[in-house]
Amino acid sequence: MSVIKPALQRPELISYFSGANNYCWLYFRNGEKKLLAKPISYLESQLPDFIRVHKTVLINPDYIKSLDQPPHKKMAGKVHLESGEVFPVSRRRWLQVVESLHNHSSGSRQGEDLNSFPEKANASLADLEHYSPEASVFLMTSDAEKAAQTERLISDKWPTYHIHIEQDSMALPELLTQLPEQEYPSLILLDARTQTTERLNTLQRLKEDSQLSHIPVILLVLPTEQLISNGYQKQANSVISMPIGYSLFEHTIERICQFWLRIVRLPGATIYSN
Template identity: 55%
Template sequence: MSVIKPALQRPELIAYFLGANNYSWLHFRNGEKKLLAKPISYMEGVLPNFLRVHKTALINPLCVKNLHQPPRQKMAGQIELHNGEVFPVSRRRWLQVAQALYGHLSPTATSDMPTQPVVDLLEQRNIRNKNATLSILLITNDTSNALLAKQSINKKWPQYTLQTEQSSVHLPDLLTDLPKSECPTLLLLDARTTTQERLHTLQRMKYSQHLCRIPIILLVSPSNQSVIDGYKRQANSVVSLTEGHIPFAQAIERVCQFWLQVAALPDDTA
């Protein structure tokens, strides 16, 4: 249970489970795996949002990229993950999986579905959020951390859209061209690996009359000098972080809780 309990506290770090008789292989998003002394039926019961695509596979829906319809009647479909792995979807579970992912399919919809991949789920979410006016921008080189932040914000602050980028070099120029109402409500700058680039971006934004009103939170490695450098360039907050996905996810939640629920933010129309 020492492995199971911590894993279940952070299900967003899990990619999928594979059943092996009375055991389950737990596969993390970062490629690590652990053997658990619990059957896959147990994991399905404690993780009801995960998708049981066939008798030996339980998938995290956040990891799904495409759902492929069965090519012919009485054949299995396929579910494709963002890491490229593909799993069969059994015939008797197909409708349940499709409904869980898309939510609008009727019991007879599978007969009318196209034979090509149904949709890229990430692209679909982006299309739905194009007109959103409330946004948070995260600049980080760590794609796993970006996914964790997106999942947390979607769950706790669904009125905000999290946008992510890896580079901040041209960020001040891009944001300057936007109306105030389209600028992010909050900017999170991960400066743990590209420190000088992030500090330069922070300084440019705080020197801009158009952009200085955006709260900027600088994420740094544990170092007194990094904290000092951040505040010298007028970061609204500097957060010192150790390595690891869990400390990152916890920090993002606490930062958003303060800035989105406690702090007073400027009126974009002013």
């Protein structure tokens, strides 16, 4: 089950979000963090009371301890969190941040000094009802139609798996290394039919990383001998050749998932009886 929905229902447990391309790190008040397959702009739209202090940071105003004015009109200000973390406040957002925080302070803390917020009790991630670590499949593709087909397929055939779909795979190795090992994806699908160089580079980096090399990576390529050879040279677990617009794409993905999610035994994976 995705953590996004229960987290949005309990915003008081969240301290801030930090964006990374089309992903976003969610930082809880108790120090735990989770990687979400959502851009920070999506979280901002879902949590209108949170304050966007920078293009990559969205903060729970209840967690802000103080603000530092920009030392010069061409410099950024700073926001201090109760945890001691400090983030820059971009110049163009400064007045908006001050106004938003003042309005929030006036509405929820009548008569309190903006620079002196009371301590909050540490909230626990366990307080999120229905939360459980999710098994996942990552698909990197620029083909929106095939992405939609894959998402429907996974939801229908393997509902216990959450699928993360992104166009850009460059940041994937760095993002995965920040996850606990038990939250690594069960399968990564790299669609290299239109972004060959990027996907091959990502594949190589994944397989050269001792932490990530055991994650199964399936490379989808155009039907040429050179691309197939390149995929195996960079240690893809399987290389699947298919042209753009391949009519049996969904059927092929289903067979891949059936093999890697049900038949193959991987260290630490759940054992299925069916």
